Amino acid sequence: MKNCKLSWSLVVVLSIIVTLLGYKFTVGEVQPSDDGRQAVILTKDERNALLLEMRNWLQNSQAILAAASEKDFDTVIKSARASGMAAEADTPGSLFRKIPVEMKAxxxxxxxxxxxxxxxxxxxxxxxxxxxxxxxxxxxxxxCHATYRFVETTQ
Ligand code: HEC
Known part of the structure; x- marks a missing residue:
């Protein structure tokens, strides 16, 4: 009977931990920003990694436009793929917890x-x-730019 009580307490404690982790995963590491957006708080390396991805997106978008205007579809395909799901492998895993679920979507x-x-x-x-x-x-x-910004942690 005592053992049974103990395991129920364990279930409750574990459920609370799982719920808290799930909540953290959903909201991410965000704070309201004074420019009206949400600030996603990241380390220097994480922020730099994301900004690099952003510049790649901009560069590939320009490359797609230039190639489309010349009907060079091999370059359109190559540049679009470089911005697609395959490039997600370059994203640091630690970001998964910090980025709010809507932003991830x-x-x-x-x-x-x-x-x-x-x-x-x-x-x-x-x-x-x-x-x-x-x-x-x-x-x-x-x-996304209208809603979020990246801010580096001070520690
Ligand atoms: C899921 C959210 C999200 C999406 C989608 C997104 N960005 Fe960003 N991007 C950001 C955030 C946040 C910043 C940082 C802005 C800030 O801190 O003020 C940023 C910054 C940038 C920067 C500045 C990079 C630097 O080095 O400072 C560029 C360029 C950029 N984005 C291009 C793009 C382009 C092009 C697209 C679409 C193809 C895109 N982004 C889509 C969130 C996003």
Whole structure:
């Protein structure tokens, strides 16, 4: 009977821990920012890694536009893939806990849109389609930048 009580207490304690971890995972490491956005608090290395990913996204977006205007679909496909899900492997694992779940969804959504640009270019080879799809993907850039910023921890 005593053992049974003990294991129930254990279940309760473990459930609380799991719930707290789940909560932390969902909200991430954020604070309100005085510019009206949410500040995601990161270490210097994590922030630098994400900003590098951002510059890659910008560079690949320009490369896609330039290639689409010349109907160079091999370069469209290569540049879009470089911004797609495959590039997610470069993201440090520690960020998973710190980034709020909505932001993660926007980030993964953006990567998927770049993979769709590649697949579409492979199938149709039509510049207008590529440009329209890139424009749609870039609405994600705007939405995320309007909502979040990255701030380095002081410790
Ligand atoms: C999931 C959120 C998210 C998405 C999607 C996103 N960004 Fe960002 N990006 C950020 C945040 C946050 C910053 C830091 C802004 C700040 O701290 O003021 C940033 C910064 C940048 C920077 C500045 C990099 C530097 O070195 O300072 C560039 C360039 C950039 N983003 C380009 C893009 C482009 C292009 C896209 C879309 C293809 C994109 N971003 C999509 C969140 C996002």
């Amino acid at each position: 926007l980030g993964f959504g953006t990567r998927k849109k770049f993979d769709e640009i590649a697949a579409d270019a492979e199938q149709f080879k039509e510049s207008n389609r590529t440009v329209a799809k890139l424009s749609d993907a870039m609405n994600n850039c705007i939405a």
